[in-house]
Amino acid sequence: xxxxxxxxxxxxxxxxxxxxxxxxxxxxxxxxxxxxxxxxxxxxxxxxxxxxxxxxxxxxxxxxxxxxxxxxxxxxxxxxxxxxxxxxxxxxxxxxxxxxxxxxxxxxxxxxxxxxxxxxxxxxxxxxxxxxxxxxxxxxxxxxxxxxxxxxxxxxxxxxxxxxxxxxxxxxxxxxxxxxxxxxxxxxxxxxxxxxxxxxxxxxxxxxxxxxxxxxxxxxxxxxxxxxxxxxxxxxxxxxxxxxxxxxxxxxxxxxxxxxxxxxxxxxxxxxxxxxxxxxxxxxxxxxxxxxxxxxxxxxxxxxxxxxxxxxxxxxxxxxxxxxxxxxxxxxxxxxxxxxxxxxxxxxxxxxxxxxxxxxxxxxxxxxxxxxxxxxxxxxxxxxxxxxxxxxxxxxxxxxxxxxxxxxxxxxxxxxxxxxxxxxxxxxxxxxxxxxxxxxxxxxxxxxxxxxxxxxxxxxxxxxxxxxxxxxxxxxxxxxxxxxxxxxxxxxxxxxxxxxxxxxxxxxxxxxxxxxxxxxxxxxxxxxxxxxxxxxxxxxxxxxxxxxxxxxxxxxxxxxxxxxxxxxxxxxxxxxxxxxxxxxxxxxxxxxxxxxxxxxxxxxxxxxxxxxxxxxxxxxxxxxxxxxxxxxxxxxxxxxxxxxxxxxxxxxxxxxxxxxxxxxxxxxxxx
Amino acid sequence: xxxxxxxxxxxxxxxxxxxxxxxxxxxxxxxxxxxxxxxxxxxxxxxxxxxxxxxxxxxxxxxxxxxxxxxxxxxxxxxxxxxxxxxxxxxxxxxxxxxxxxxxxxxxxxxxxxxxxxxxxxxxxxxxxxxxxxxxxxxxxxxxxxxxxxxxxxxxxxxxxxxxxxxxxxxxxxxxxxxxxxxxxxxxxxxxxxxxxxxxxxxxxxxxxxxxxxxxxxxxxxxxxxxxxxxxxxxxxxxxxxxxxxxxxxxxxxxxxxxxxxxxxxxxxxxxxxxxxxxxxxxxxxxxxxxxxxxxxxxxxxxxxxxxxxxxxxxxxxx
Numbered sequence: 004x005x006x007x008x009x010x011x012x013x014x015x016x017x018x019x020x021x022x023x024x025x026x027x028x029x030x031x032x033x034x035x036x037x038x039x040x041x042x043x044x045x046x047x048x049x050x051x052x053x054x055x056x057x058x059x060x061x062x063x064x065x066x067x068x069x070x071x072x073x074x075x076x077x078x079x080x081x082x083x084x085x086x087x088x089x090x091x092x093x094x095x096x097x098x099x100x101x102x103x104x105x106x107x108x109x110x111x112x113x114x115x116x117x118x119x120x121x122x123x124x125x126x127x128x129x130x131x132x133x134x135x136x137x138x139x140x141x142x143x144x145x146x147x148x149x150x151x152x153x154x155x156x157x158x159x160x161x162x163x164x165x166x167x168x169x170x171x172x173x174x175x176x177x178x179x180x181x182x183x184x185x186x187x188x189x190x191x192x193x194x195x196x197x198x199x200x201x202x203x204x205x206x207x208x209x210x211x212x213x214x215x216x217x218x219x220x221x222x223x224x225x226x227x228x229x230x231x232x233x234x235x236x237x238x239x240x241x242x243x244x245x246x247x248x249x250x251x252x253x254x255x256x257x258x259x260x261x262x263x264x265x266x267x268x269x270x271x272x273x274x275x276x277x278x279x280x281x282x283x284x285x286x287x288x289x290x291x292x293x294x295x296x297x298x299x300x301x302x303x304x305x306x307x308x309x310x311x312x313x314x315x316x317x318x319x320x321x322x323x324x325x326x327x328x329x330x331x332x333x334x335x336x337x338x339x340x341x342x343x344x345x346x347x348x349x350x351x352x353x354x355x356x357x358x359x360x361x362x363x364x365x366x367x368x369x370x371x372x373x374x375x376x377x378x379x380x381x382x383x384x385x386x387x388x389x390x391x392x393x394x395x396x397x398x399x400x401x402x403x404x405x406x407x408x409x410x411x412x413x414x415x416x417x418x419x420x421x422x423x424x425x426x427x428x429x430x431x432x433x434x435x436x437x438x439x440x441x442x443x444x445x446x447x448x449x450x451x452x453x454x455x456x457x458x459x460x461x462x463x464x465x466x467x468x469x470x471x472x473x474x475x476x477x478x479x480x481x482x483x484x485x486x487x488x489x490x491x492x493x494x495x496x497x498x499x500x501x502x503x504x505x506x507x508x509x510x511x512x513x514x515x516x517x518x519x520x521x522x523x524x525x526x527x528x529x530x531x532x533x534x535x536x537x538x539x540x541x542x543x544x545x546x547x548x549x550x551x552x553x554x555x556x557x558x559x560x561x562x563x564x565x566x567x568x569x570x571x572x573x574x575x576x577x578x579x580x581x582x583x584x585x586x587x588x589x590x591x592x593x594x595x596x597x598x599x600x601x602x603x604x605x606x607x608x609x610x611x612x613x614x615x616x617x618x619x620x621x622x623x624x625x626x627x628x629x630x631x632x633x634x635x636x637x638x639x640x641x642x643x644x645x646x647x648x649x650x651x652x653x654x655x656x657x658x659x660x661x662x663x664x665x666x667x668x669x670x671x672x673x674x
Numbered sequence: 675x676x677x678x679x680x681x682x683x684x685x686x687x688x689x690x691x692x693x694x695x696x697x698x699x700x701x702x703x704x705x706x707x708x709x710x711x712x713x714x715x716x717x718x719x720x721x722x723x724x725x726x727x728x729x730x731x732x733x734x735x736x737x738x739x740x741x742x743x744x745x746x747x748x749x750x751x752x753x754x755x756x757x758x759x760x761x762x763x764x765x766x767x768x769x770x771x772x773x774x775x776x777x778x779x780x781x782x783x784x785x786x787x788x789x790x791x792x793x794x795x796x797x798x799x800x801x802x803x804x805x806x807x808x809x810x811x812x813x814x815x816x817x818x819x820x821x822x823x824x825x826x827x828x829x830x831x832x833x834x835x836x837x838x839x840x841x842x843x844x845x846x847x848x849x850x851x852x853x854x855x856x857x858x859x860x861x862x863x864x865x866x867x868x869x870x871x872x873x874x875x876x877x878x879x880x881x882x883x884x885x886x887x888x889x890x891x892x893x894x895x896x897x898x899x900x901x902x903x904x905x906x907x908x909x910x911x912x913x914x915x916x917x918x919x920x921x922x923x924x925x926x927x928x929x930x931x932x933x934x935x936x937x938x939x940x941x942x943x944x945x946x947x948x949x950x951x952x953x954x955x956x957x958x959x960x961x962x963x964x965x966x967x968x969x970x971x972x973x974x975x976x977x978x979x980x981x982x983x984x985x986x987x988x989x990x991x992x993x
Contacts, residue, residue, distance in 0.1 A: 379796075394785070398781065400778055409781075412825075413834075416834065419829060419988050428989075431981060432981065434821070438817060441817070445784060445814070449791045453791070454795070457742065457792060457798070458797070522773075524772075530832065530833050531775045531833065532772045533778050537770060538756060541770075542752045542753055545752040547748075557729035557897055558732060561734075563735055563736070564736065566797045566798070566893060567895075568797075568801060579799070580800060584803065585810075588808060589814065
């Protein structure tokens with residue numbers, strides 16, 4: 004199967020190479036996106052087939068190509084973990100490609116998008132398939148640079164060039180950290196093949212360093228706080244189908260990198276790894292959602308939610324590391340299943356939400372929620388699918404987001420079994436932060452959906468918006484249906500993840516499809532269970548029956564009238580709640596601490612004829628406290644070094660002479 | 675009769691019982707409050723009459739209201755109904771109890787709130803917005819507090835399934851625990867906030883600027899309002915049932931028990947409802963409503979109580 008998969012990836016690369024030739028013609032868009040759709044759909048089927056095969060104890064397929072480093076070659080391998088992430092990548096890829104068939108029509112500069120889109124997809128697929136450090140890093144860089152080019156597609160829009168710059172710096176930094184991680188694992192012999200790394204057992208401090216480097220490298224791509232700064236800049240800057248890929252899929256590739264290193268290559272974890280990952284994950288989850296609440300830009304809000312959800316995934320991974328360190332295999336399996344389930348869920352609903360935001364953007368040209376409103380009337384399909392995505396990401400039953408968070412809560416509930424005292428103190432706090440993040444996410448999506456799609460239009464463009472085209476709607480409807488399905492029959496996903504989890508932590512959850520009524524029972528019958536299907540059927544059925552009963556037995560009379568609004572309805576759309584006013588109470592409660600939020604009312608003096616103004620100042624403490632000082636230090640160092648660029652020959656010679664002396668001295672005293 | 679059939683019967687009875695009893699509880703609380711204020715107060719059946727009146731009336735819907743506005747009352751009512759049907763009241767053996775555990779029940783209430791808040795924003799009036807915004811603020815603190823309280827209880831019982839929790843709590847070996855006391859206090863605080871009771875919100879007020887829940891549903895009328903009112907009283911009953919099930923499961927018929935035990939359980943449940951309603955009324959008459967921006971302190975305390983309870987149980991099983 005692996006040669007076939009590779010051939011399909013090569014088709015993607017070929018599409019990328021050929022795209023510039025056709026990009027400016029009308030046929031370019033359907034050709035490139037059509038090819039991408041066909042390839043990703045085929046890859047999705049193959050990945051699912053491979054995953055099903057691994058459930059039946061099939062051995063992983065491996066392949067070595069005479070490419071890359073001559074003494075190493077390019078190792079490729081498809082195991083259960085790779086197959087799962089291959090499926091996630093291509094699920095998002097297929098949705099984005101199909102969407103782009105319609106959405107791409109509105110692209111002003113197709114020649115800046117078309118060549119890089121298939122290249123980006125190919126890069127992500129290759130990362131998941133790579134089985135040696137060199138292939139992995141090349142594919143990783145390919146993915147980073149292709150996505151950077153896509154971020155820069157609209158480089159003349161204000162802010163996008165800055166976003167691209169920050170992204171490039173952070174991506175380089177992240178790859179460098181991964182390089183360090185792989186270098187440490189390869190050891191002095193330079194055994195860069197993953198198979199050799201699995202055999203090696205590095206000293207504890209080396210393993211610790213590798214974990215830290217992996218956290219920095221993969222975490223910066225995934226968006227772990229404080230390395231998230233580029234993400235809310237770059238993800239919204241790209242065209243919307245690319246935003247969906249970056250948020251829904253590329254962050255998952257980063258999670259894959261971390262899982263591959265921490266669970267597969269690095270050997271037995273130490274308890275403190277778990278503590279570090281848990282703390283980072285919890286902070287990321289809460290900070291991500293708080294940032295999101297402060298945003299008025301729909302796509303940026305979604306990007307910050309990606310940060311939040313990555314935090315949730317890392318909470319699951321941290322718990323799994325803790326259980327594995329303590330040797331409790333079944334609990335590690337529970338936490339890891341939860342984390343990977345959330346990976347899939349986030350890929351589904353975040354792709355859906357970004358595609359919805361893209362539909363709104365094409366219909367109105369607006370990303371700022373303060374200029375939207377009332378779109379549910381004019382874009383009913385977009386609104387309905389966005390609503391499903393919003394409910395799913397808010398972890399509401401019976402949708403999929405709830406199942407994975409519920410599984411993480413179940414993992415938290417078994418963690419008093421952990422022997423480590425530090426973890427016992429940390430885990431309850433992490434649980435509280437996870438619950439807080441989930442509740443704030445619901446508030447944020449009430450805001451995002453309510454201000455964008457409900458209420459009265461806040462601008463002329465929102466008033467005259469048109470529903471988007473069928474090619475764009477199809478993947479949104481499909482993703483929304485998958486969100487419902489994964490929530491209603493989560494047993495299928497959990498059982499599908501079993502070979503992945505077994506391969507990494509040596510345990511698995513009990514088979515869920517054997518449980519009567521399709522309930523989910525992660526640990527034991529008496530401990531906890533959940534059945535989304537029953538809930539969905541009950542709520543839908545009872546709501547329908549109630550409606551029929553009320554209409555039949557009472558009255559169905561309905562009158563349309565002006566809004567009541569306590570007797571003082573105002574025709575101006577500015578009397579509605581805005582995104583800013585909706586978030587104001589939360590800003591006041593959480594923002595004073597998290598953002599040093601400061602509100603000042605500028606009241607005109609009596610008699611003065613001007614509007615009163617409310618000034619809100621928010622500070623991004625991570626940016627101000629970490630990035631600006633680092634940037635300042637780099638600039639200062641560069642200034643200092645710059646002096647050595649303009650020396651006279653005499654001085655250059657003395658510098659060279661001085662260095663020579665130092666080198667000789669060092670060699671002389673070196674033992 | 676087989677156990678499954680008994681459980682199905684109990685579940686059916688519960689499904690009917692909770693919405694039928696809920697307005698009575700609301701009426702009882704109002705009556706006791708009136709008596710405490712030396713008023714005669716309306717009849718205990720007044721909430722039923724109000725619901726019947728609203729159901730018969732024509733619904734007036736704003737011109738720009740969407741389908742969401744009209745669908746939300748049904749969704750909200752049934753989501754809360756589903757949650758209430760899963761909390762054991764008079765008997766523990768519910769055939770649907772596998773559908774959602776305590777966390778699931780809390781999340782179902784979250785689903786109801788999500789749609790109600792969206793409906794508040796749908797018409798585009800300032801009152802709907804203020805209500806929705808404040809409701810979500812309160813929820814963003816009440817929900818994590820509730821989850822932590824659930825953790826405390828679940829760690830004690832070794833289960834998040836309510837029938838198991840109830841059986842554990844009714845068992846002999848429970849005794850007094852610091853963490854359970856913290857959980858009880860926290861749960862009561864969350865219950866007050868979730869049900870829009872004094873001191874967090876005032877269910878009787880019609881002074882718009884002070885209210886949260888009532889502002890959010892201001893645009894509703896007729897049958898839609900009836901469903902929302904029914905849902906609100908159902909939620910109150912749910913929280914009373916939840917507190918009773920976890921902290922006072924005495925008298926509840928165990929799974930698979932006979933008709934006599936169920937009847938006893940029903941009597942016990944009505945008594946618990948009356949007791950809780952009385953205490954709520956006394957509490958509400960003796961305390962003032964707090965400012966909105968004091969609510970985070972109140973709910974933050976509940977969150978800390980839950981966190982402390984959970985932490986104690988992570989450190990020692992005996993606390």
